[in-house]
Amino acid sequence: MRVPSSSLARRLWLYSVISFTGLLGGCSFSDRQSVFDVAGPVSKTQYDVQNITLFVSLGIFLVVGSLLVYAAIRFRGPVDPPADAPLPPQTHGNPMLEAGLTLAALLLVVIMAIPTVRGIFRTYAAPQSEDAVVVNVTGYQWWWAFEYPDSKVVTANELRIPLGRPVILNLKAADVIHSFWVPKLAGKTDLIPNQHNQMWLEATEPGTYYGQCAEYCGTSHANMRFRVVTMYDQEFNAWLAQQKMAAATPTDPLARDGMDVFMKGPRVGQACATCHTIQGTPAMGLVGPNLTHFASRGTLGSGLLENNDQNVAQWLTALDATKPGNKMLLAHLSLSPEEVRALAAYLRTLR
Ligand code: CUA
DSSP states (O other), rough: OOOOHHHHHHHHHHHHHHHHHHHHHOOOSSSTTTTTTSSSSHHHHHHHHHHHHHHHHHHHHHHHHHHHHHHHHOOOOSSSOOTTTOEEEEEEEEHHHHHHHHHHHHHHHHHHHHHHHHHHHHHSOOOOOOOOOOEEEETTTTEEEETTTTTEEEESSSSEEEEESSSSEEEESSSSSSSEEEEEEEEEEOOTTTTEEEEEEEEEESSSSEEESSOOOSGGGGGGEEEEEEEOOOHHHHHHHHHSSSOOOOOSSSHHHHHHHHHSHHHTTTOGGGGBBOOTSOOOOSOOOOOOOTGGEEETTTTTTOOOOOHHHHHSHOOOSSSSSSSTTHHHHOOHHHHHHHHHHHHHHHO
């Protein structure tokens, strides 16, 4: 059966309205990962370039679209023209019009090119500043290591930066390609195995910014999140000094038991210490996140859960459900409820 064209047209119209409305539903100008609500010089430059391109394109669209609609209506012919209908007058070649269109196009390209090239130079090279902080970022399946080489501090999934100072990020990947993205602070840069990439960013407004791996990297790619937390200079230096210290040995008996489980494992060959480092203890593993000051971080599981007693216990019991594909292989660890309680108590002492 042939669908009448009017019904088909109506249906197409309906589908496009529905899908367009759906797309608009995803828009937000002030969401915590919105590129329209920028908070630093790098993202601001990128935002400006995006706007110029957007408005030039919008202008072209409006002019061309209106001319098209005008011509379609103004020069409309009969629906069923007679076979011997005369051709409309044929024109060809108009040097003024052609030269004018070429010049207009050239002008628009120049208008977009100048801020774009300037933006590339401004955002590409990190500013040569005494004030700059260097952080080495390593992407792992599926978490982030942040190392501050000048102060020998290593942390994970929570990047602390001083407010109003440039931060130079040296990016590399431990396994597959990842991509570092904090929408409010800077565009994406890939982390590639065996290649050194660099980017920089700066936050000019205090706050916590949400970051996300932006390159598909396996099962828990969507769970590879992180936070960027700004601090005032003095606060930042105090934080670095505190993070540099070794972990305190717990005095609470339950936490002491937890430390025991951590170092020796519930069974031989299953020690947490094999994969994690805790400064000042025998734990020196380099496979998982450094946990020296685990309890000082706002989240756990790479930005997945708020870092509190209940969630640490959940993490240790339902790891695969919480973060699918996780390499911690809890299925093989099978901790008893007492061991979970003790481990959680120990981890929460690591301030
Ligand atoms: Cu790492 Cu996607």
